[in-house]
Amino acid sequence: MALEQSKQPFHGSEPARILIADDEPRLLASLAKLLRGRGFEVTEANGGKQACEQLAGKAFDLALLDLNMPDTDGFAVMERIASQQPDCGVVVVSGEGSFGTVSRALRRGALDYIRKPFDPEELLTTVEGVLGKQSLIKAHEMIQTRLEKSEALHRYIVNSSPDIVFMLDKTGHICFINNKVESLLGYQPSELCGRHFGHILDDRDVARGTYALQGPDISVDNPRTLEVRLKTRGSSKATRHFEITAFPVDPQTWPQTGDTRGGSTTQPARYYGIARDVTERKEAEAFINFQAYHDLLTRLPNRALFKDRLELAITQARRAKQKLAVMFLDLDRFKVVNDTLGHAMGDRLLQAVTHRLEKCLRRGDTLSRFGGDEFTLLLPSVNSPEDARGIARKLIQTLKDPFQLGNHEVFVGVSIGIAVFPDAGNSMDQLIQNADIAMYHVKARGKDGYRFYSDSMSINTANRLSLERDLRLALERDELRVFYQPQVCSKSNQVVGLEALVRWQHPERGLIYPGDFLPLAEETRLIGKLSERVLDQACRDVGHWINSGHPNLRLAVNLSPSQVEHPRFVETLLEQVQSHRFPVGNLEIEITENVIMNDLEQISRKLKELADCGVRIAIDDFGTGYSSLNYLHRLPIHTLKVDQSFVRAIRSGEDGACIVNAIVAMAHGLKLEIVAEGVETDDQLNYLTSLGCHQVQGFFYGPARPAADIDRLLSRDGLAFAHTG
Numbered sequence: 001m002a003l004e005q006s007k008q009p010f011h012g013s014e015p016a017r018i019l020i021a022d023d024e025p026r027l028l029a030s031l032a033k034l035l036r037g038r039g040f041e042v043t044e045a046n047g048g049k050q051a052c053e054q055l056a057g058k059a060f061d062l063a064l065l066d067l068n069m070p071d072t073d074g075f076a077v078m079e080r081i082a083s084q085q086p087d088c089g090v091v092v093v094s095g096e097g098s099f100g101t102v103s104r105a106l107r108r109g110a111l112d113y114i115r116k117p118f119d120p121e122e123l124l125t126t127v128e129g130v131l132g133k134q135s136l137i138k139a140h141e142m143i144q145t146r147l148e149k150s151e152a153l154h155r156y157i158v159n160s161s162p163d164i165v166f167m168l169d170k171t172g173h174i175c176f177i178n179n180k181v182e183s184l185l186g187y188q189p190s191e192l193c194g195r196h197f198g199h200i201l202d203d204r205d206v207a208r209g210t211y212a213l214q215g216p217d218i219s220v221d222n223p224r225t226l227e228v229r230l231k232t233r234g235s236s237k238a239t240r241h242f243e244i245t246a247f248p249v250d251p252q253t254w255p256q257t258g259d260t261r262g263g264s265t266t267q268p269a270r271y272y273g274i275a276r277d278v279t280e281r282k283e284a285e286a287f288i289n290f291q292a293y294h295d296l297l298t299r300l301p302n303r304a305l306f307k308d309r310l311e312l313a314i315t316q317a318r319r320a321k322q323k324l325a326v327m328f329l330d331l332d333r334f335k336v337v338n339d340t341l342g343h344a345m346g347d348r349l350l351q352a353v354t355h356r357l358e359k360c361l362r363r364g365d366t367l368s369r370f371g372g373d374e375f376t377l378l379l380p381s382v383n384s385p386e387d388a389r390g391i392a393r394k395l396i397q398t399l400k401d402p403f404q405l406g407n408h409e410v411f412v413g414v415s416i417g418i419a420v421f422p423d424a425g426n427s428m429d430q431l432i433q434n435a436d437i438a439m440y441h442v443k444a445r446g447k448d449g450y451r452f453y454s455d456s457m458s459i460n461t462a463n464r465l466s467l468e469r470d471l472r473l474a475l476e477r478d479e480l481r482v483f484y485q486p487q488v489c490s491k492s493n494q495v496v497g498l499e500a501l502v503r504w505q506h507p508e509r510g511l512i513y514p515g516d517f518l519p520l521a522e523e524t525r526l527i528g529k530l531s532e533r534v535l536d537q538a539c540r541d542v543g544h545w546i547n548s549g550h551p552n553l554r555l556a557v558n559l560s561p562s563q564v565e566h567p568r569f570v571e572t573l574l575e576q577v578q579s580h581r582f583p584v585g586n587l588e589i590e591i592t593e594n595v596i597m598n599d600l601e602q603i604s605r606k607l608k609e610l611a612d613c614g615v616r617i618a619i620d621d622f623g624t625g626y627s628s629l630n631y632l633h634r635l636p637i638h639t640l641k642v643d644q645s646f647v648r649a650i651r652s653g654e655d656g657a658c659i660v661n662a663i664v665a666m667a668h669g670l671k672l673e674i675v676a677e678g679v680e681t682d683d684q685l686n687y688l689t690s691l692g693c694h695q696v697q698g699f700f701y702g703p704a705r706p707a708a709d710i711d712r713l714l715s716r717d718g719l720a721f722a723h724t725g
């Protein structure tokens, strides 16, 4: 085993240690004396065997060996030195001078060869020369070792960095990149060295990344920091986010060319940089950001983001003098699903609805979940309200097919209010609010449809809050009035029925019509109480007229969609009517086709129960909704009310008349009674009479009037007359 060498045998205070071996004692002694005289530390060995023994116990810097020694020759000692003390130099001092011996000794590692008899000065010069050379070699080896250790340390530090460390040349080619690039992006450093750093930049960031490094003001004191996406190896799509800090290399502190270790560049490094992986932070930020502006269930923009986009869209539309449309969507029957099947199913339904709605939209449109089962939609550039109408129809249509939730097949509808900028509002809040108002008008008229906002809906938009408060007070202060519009048999001029129509006698605003407060009543859920009041009053009034000589007088009442949907609708209605001892057979309830279609199964069950008890059922506004023949014969319907729009059209053109013809023919075919609404003129009356439609209602015979007027009318035998103004 090699002995540890003295640290500095030739420098400093320690003298060099020299082993001399010769079998000639006199020569040995004189050699020792000569060397000691020069200050070396000398150990004598009488022959090769002793030399080997000395080598086992002490370290030497140099050995002077005779070759011909009887016991162990000089070559054997050289072998021992090579194996035990490789740093110990050997100089042969021998009488042998043949070329073969000399070259053999040199081949075995001897550093020099001195022939006996030697010249003392020459020997000393040789010894000092060899020792000096030895010293230089050792010093070089030491420096080399230190450099390697230092390099390994720095490489370890750079490669253990949690960041990618890199150097670029002046053209942006990679001169050096540490191993971290492999664990973070999958590249071997050697495959990136020599390539332009744009090679790993995501395409979207190439221009920004390149400019950042070439910017004029980048300096050691002003490093460039930028966030970019870097591509992972093997996938052009997968990227990770990095924060890069780069600055120019100071040629004073780093004058070398690039160290590529496996790369190919020889260009000097011009930029030094670190790239920190901030993907997790970015993802967390993105999630927090997403959460702040999206609804997590449907992943749609939330109210805040919607408002933000709408604000922007209004600014653009104003500048470009364009229109935009805001829709307020409220799902019909969602509450029923949520209450009966549970919230988990409700959530699934909302997701499925979102999916279908999204399919009807274009890229620039924004559908948002406003809350609960309410959605808002922004159509940023519409040419005319017709565009919005088309979308609204599509949205309604797309929800018509049933939704399969586990084993349950459920149906929902949607009521849509539309506000078109700038006609229906100039500000973001106004547009949303007006779309909402329009939506409640749809709800109030039977749901599952759409309506454009118009100023007539907003009599009170500005005073909406006060109107809501007033409506509550109206119920307390008994400000609601029930007016009655006669339904007249045109053959006999006899009043055969009275439609109860609510009015609100507002203390300051005067008489308010239902179109202006029913949607608000629906929205604030005051509609239930309001309907109850109307029916109570109507039962009292009409009950009185029935009992005072008009036993067949029919009371027609309008029902709100939410009233009909209520699970106890049938019981409540019957209890209320019976509490007034009102003859059930004289009651006709008017409901729209949309209300029926909202939940065909449930509503038809309820209507059958009522019909079994004698209540008459009329379909209001017939012809404007589904007009499905399918339900007409499955339901216990007694009367069809032809919508006033068709009656109005009698005078204006052929089409309206055709529709009235068809409805009357159908009613006759199905043996249903028919009442034409909105009859205002002689012509309309005559036309209807010619079709065999004899029950009419409209301004021709007078508008809805207070009970006192009807009292007077009925007191003259119930004969109605054409109203003259």
Ligand SMILES: Nc1nc2c(ncn2[C@@H]2O[C@H](COP(=O)(O)O[C@H]3[C@@H](O)[C@H](n4cnc5c(=O)[nH]c(N)nc54)O[C@@H]3COP(=O)(O)O)[C@@H](O)[C@H]2O)c(=O)[nH]1
Residues within 6 Å of the ligand: 485, 499, 500, 501, 502, 513, 514, 515, 518, 531, 534, 558, 559, 560, 620, 621, 644, 677, 678, 679, 680, 697, 698, 699, 700, 703, 704
């Ligand atoms: N749930 C409840 N809904 C109600 C109640 N009272 C009314 N309503 C609903 O409000 C709608 C608007 O009613 P109103 O403003 O009273 O208008 C009615 C008539 O005044 C009007 N009418 C009648 N004849 C004519 C006519 O010749 N020309 C003309 N332009 N308008 C006319 O039509 C309305 C009656 O329509 P309908 O109900 O379809 O028969 C009203 O539609 C009700 O749905 C209530 O108590 N509860």
